[in-house]
Amino acid sequence: MKYTFKIIIGLLFFNNSFAQQIDTLKVIVLSxxxxxxxxxxxxxxxxLKKEILENRSALKEQKTKDKQANIExxxxxxxxxxxxxxxxxxxxxxxxxxxxxxxxxxxxxxxRLYKPFKIKPRIxxxxxxxxxxxxxxxxxxxxxxxxxFIINFPKMKFYKEKGELKVQTNIELxxxxxxxxxxxxxxxxxxxxxxxxxxxCSGDNWDCAIVNSVYPNLIxxxxxxxxxxxxxx
Numbered sequence: 001m002k003y004t005f006k007i008i009i010g011l012l013f014f015n016n017s018f019a020q021q022i023d024t025l026k027v028i029v030l031s032x033x034x035x036x037x038x039x040x041x042x043x044x045x046x047x048l049k050k051e052i053l054e055n056r057s058a059l060k061e062q063k064t065k066d067k068q069a070n071i072e073x074x075x076x077x078x079x080x081x082x083x084x085x086x087x088x089x090x091x092x093x094x095x096x097x098x099x100x101x102x103x104x105x106x107x108x109x110x111x112r113l114y115k116p117f118k119i120k121p122r123i124x125x126x127x128x129x130x131x132x133x134x135x136x137x138x139x140x141x142x143x144x145x146x147x148x149f150i151i152n153f154p155k156m157k158f159y160k161e162k163g164e165l166k167v168q169t170n171i172e173l174x175x176x177x178x179x180x181x182x183x184x185x186x187x188x189x190x191x192x193x194x195x196x197x198x199x200x201c202s203g204d205n206w207d208c209a210i211v212n213s214v215y216p217n218l219i220x221x222x223x224x225x226x227x228x229x230x231x232x233x
Contacts, residue, residue: 023147024080025113025122025229029106030141030152031099032169033130038159045158048206049097060092080121084110087125094128101153101169101210102126104200108218109151109225111198117226133172135179142176147232149225150174156213165191165206169213173221175228182224189213 037045067074067085074082091103103126110124131137133154142148150173157168166188173183189212191204196215201208 023232025119025147025149025225025232026145027109027113027122027124027149027151027225028129028141029102029109029124029126030150031102031126031128031130032153032156033132034155035098036155036157036159038157040160041158041165044165044206045097052095052097052100056092056095059095060089063089063092078121080123084124091126091128097206098156099128100207101156101214104207104211105151105214105218108198108200109222112218112222113225117222119226119229133170133181133184135174135181138174138181139176139179142174144176146177147229148176149228150176151221153214165209167209167213169210171214171217171221173224177228177232182228183217183220185217185220187213187216189215 067089074085077085088103088106095103106124106126110122113119113122113124129141131141131150131152131154133152138150138152141150152172152174153169154172155170159166159168168186168188170184170186172181174181189209191206191209192212193201193203193205193208195208195212200211200215
């Protein structure tokens with residue numbers, strides 16, 4: 001019952017907005033389902049968790065100020081761009097180290113589906129909803145929408161090896177049209193900066209370990225979504 005309620009609340013946007021735009025590409029990025037933290041990283045993990053909780057309101061405030069400072073340009077944006085901005089803004093209220101990966105993946109996918117794929121309109125949202133690797137649960141989230149994809153992280157693991165932070169992330173891509181998991185891959189990320197084609201982290205920090213744990217597979221995610229979207233047109 002709790003899971004169903006979360007789905008209803010989390011997906012009200014899809015039921016009430018752009019309802020007539022059946023062919024509009026929609027992607028929802030879920031929050032990780034299972035988080036494992038090794039004993040040798042637990043102290044640092046808890047410290048980071050506390051820091052993010054203490055600073056997330058300031059992050060939201062700064063993003064709001066940036067919007068107001070450029071309000072004329074913001075108002076010129078199409079509705080779907082405004083919706084994605086507000087979605088990301090509101091997600092900061094729930095931001096943790098555990099779901100940080102979801103917001104950076106949402107931003108990257110939204111940007112790269114336009115450059116270079118030129119897909120618009122497109123609605124790429126981040127959600128606090130979590131799910132196991134389960135097509136039935138994915139189908140419930142999709143709610144009979146056809147040009148709809150789910151990006152999920154069924155499992156993440158934080159650990160240290162030879163004193164270096166490593167993050168292992170399982171990423172999945174689900175298509176509502178075919179009711180298939182089109183991609184399911186694991187990758188291990190190191191805390192090294194400068195390994196992406198788009199600025200997603202800075203320095204050799206924990207956020208780079210998270211980014212690098214998913215980035216190699218995002219290229220395939222983008223390609224698959226773009227190809228499937230073209231089939232709808």
